[in-house]
Amino acid sequence: xxxxxxxxxMFTMPSLGADMTEGRITEWLxxxxxxxxxxxxxxxxxTDKSDIEVEVFEPADVAELLVAAGDLVPVGTPxxxxxxxxxxxxTTKHTAASRDEAPDTAxxxxxxxxxxxxxxxxxxxxxxxGAAAAHVTxxxxxxxxxxxxxxxRRVQGSGPGGRVxxxxxxxxxxxxxxxxxxxxxxxLMSECxxxxxxFDATSYxxxxxxxxxxSGPRRPAPxxxxxxxxxxxxxxxxxxxxxxxxxxxxxxxLAKRIDLGALTERLAEANxxxxxxDRVVPGALLLCAAAxxxxxxxxxxxxxxxxxxxxxxxxxxxxxxxxxxxGILVPTIDRADEQTPFDMMKRLSELVQRARQGRxxxxxxxxxxxxVTNLGDLGADSVAGVIHPPQVALVGFGAVHDEVSIIDAMPxxxxxxxxxxxxxxxxxxxLTGSRYLTQLQSQLAGPLLEELS
Amino acid sequence: MxxxxxxxxAIERIAPDVDVAVLPPDVDFREEAELDSMDFLGVxxxxxxxxxxxxxxxxxxxxxxxxxxxxxxxNRMQSV
Numbered sequence: 001x002x003x004x005x006x007x008x009x010m011f012t013m014p015s016l017g018a019d020m021t022e023g024r025i026t027e028w029l030x031x032x033x034x035x036x037x038x039x040x041x042x043x044x045x046x047t048d049k050s051d052i053e054v055e056v057f058e059p060a061d062v063a064e065l066l067v068a069a070g071d072l073v074p075v076g077t078p079x080x081x082x083x084x085x086x087x088x089x090x091t092t093k094h095t096a097a098s099r100d101e102a103p104d105t106a107x108x109x110x111x112x113x114x115x116x117x118x119x120x121x122x123x124x125x126x127x128x129x130g131a132a133a134a135h136v137t138x139x140x141x142x143x144x145x146x147x148x149x150x151x152x153r154r155v156q157g158s159g160p161g162g163r164v165x166x167x168x169x170x171x172x173x174x175x176x177x178x179x180x181x182x183x184x185x186x187x188l189m190s191e192c193x194x195x196x197x198x199f200d201a202t203s204y205x206x207x208x209x210x211x212x213x214x215s216g217p218r219r220p221a222p223x224x225x226x227x228x229x230x231x232x233x234x235x236x237x238x239x240x241x242x243x244x245x246x247x248x249x250x251x252x253x254l255a256k257r258i259d260l261g262a263l264t265e266r267l268a269e270a271n272x273x274x275x276x277x278d279r280v281v282p283g284a285l286l287l288c289a290a291a292x293x294x295x296x297x298x299x300x301x302x303x304x305x306x307x308x309x310x311x312x313x314x315x316x317x318x319x320x321x322x323x324x325x326x327g328i329l330v331p332t333i334d335r336a337d338e339q340t341p342f343d344m345m346k347r348l349s350e351l352v353q354r355a356r357q358g359r360x361x362x363x364x365x366x367x368x369x370x371x372v373t374n375l376g377d378l379g380a381d382s383v384a385g386v387i388h389p390p391q392v393a394l395v396g397f398g399a400v401h402d403e404v405s406i407i408d409a410m411p412x413x414x415x416x417x418x419x420x421x422x423x424x425x426x427x428x429x430x431l432t433g434s435r436y437l438t439q440l441q442s443q444l445a446g447p448l449l450e451e452l453s
Numbered sequence: 454m455x456x457x458x459x460x461x462x463a464i465e466r467i468a469p470d471v472d473v474a475v476l477p478p479d480v481d482f483r484e485e486a487e488l489d490s491m492d493f494l495g496v497x498x499x500x501x502x503x504x505x506x507x508x509x510x511x512x513x514x515x516x517x518x519x520x521x522x523x524x525x526x527x528n529r530m531q532s533v
Binding site: 182183184187206207268271272275276277279281282283324325348349352376377378 | 489
């Protein structure tokens, strides 16, 4: 992310995922002259997937911002110049060491600041310059837009250059007042093509009301939006990735039903003794098991690149998170196979919280070696997934639910989960995939069970 | 603050897209508001922050609707 030069450190547009080629600066959180600490978030970058908070890994002073908020630049473009921290102000040993290693620049020629690297990106006129969304620049206004659930595309800016004021947002919110609907009802309306206007604006519409109406009047086809919204861009990104996967990868699917009787029992006992903030949901255990199985069956953990499989050295678990507003984000958990169930739960909570706010961190966006989709307790019973290229496997979990099982030759009602593996048949075969699911099962039955006590 | 408002605030915090003021009080709110287990834990955490009361997992069955959750929380708040 950074390149050392003799005049400072070039902070470049980071690659936040293998398929990212460019990013737009949404907002700078620092100004020239500011001092930044290790781990501090300095800039928010918008990608097709999400807004991403980019942090710095070493303390520094901000010398210059090279790219303005709103500009779209390719990955690798210098976007700011950071001066290494004055050693007298250095707060960490790490910084002092890197100062010592830095070449003495006293008698070096002082070329212009890496002209080859940092052409001032010409601010090209945006094709969407007339659209209001581009002018929602102030964090306060953006917050208001979110708070009032206003579609930024529907906000008309009344300020100079279409700049959006508070009153504009409030006007848009008032204009879009509709009957109150529950999230389930909203989803069903969109799925059934029902116009929310058919419901009484003063009533509360539940999912059942929508189902009762499902054969009623249909909504006309929505007008095509000129500027894709954040949700549209995310949709486009998912569409491209999934189309490429389905076109290129010869998928095969395996499934295994796993009894979770002992595990859920032990989990309930463990949670009983723990404070709310330390409680673990079954999903965290499933992630642990998936990651550990990947470490045990390395043929499933890596990438298919240039016609051959490249195994990864460690397990970086991609975790599919569904957003309440639609779409998915897939942040990554590093060294997922080494996490205890409690650590995994903490990490998962953080990710869910950040994803919900639409703001992941750059450190959440490492390249995954294998991905898990967990439909959760409100989901379907099983899933046959689509692999995220260039990975070679995707693990799926349905909702944990009760089924009749045979225990000691007698029928018994037990909580089970249907685990599945989508495999890239170029890289792995059914036998390898089966071995993976068997490993997954033994992780849930053995080590994880013990770690909970 | 009354128990019902505390619960509604907690749901709103976890699921800002839900208009809690008109969420039906007598249906399974987890299903109606589409709260998964992580979300539900978030709601309980928010309630705990507001009241100091922790709902054990064994009591989950008693708090499925807003009405029942309100009764449950009021009782617990009184007995503190």
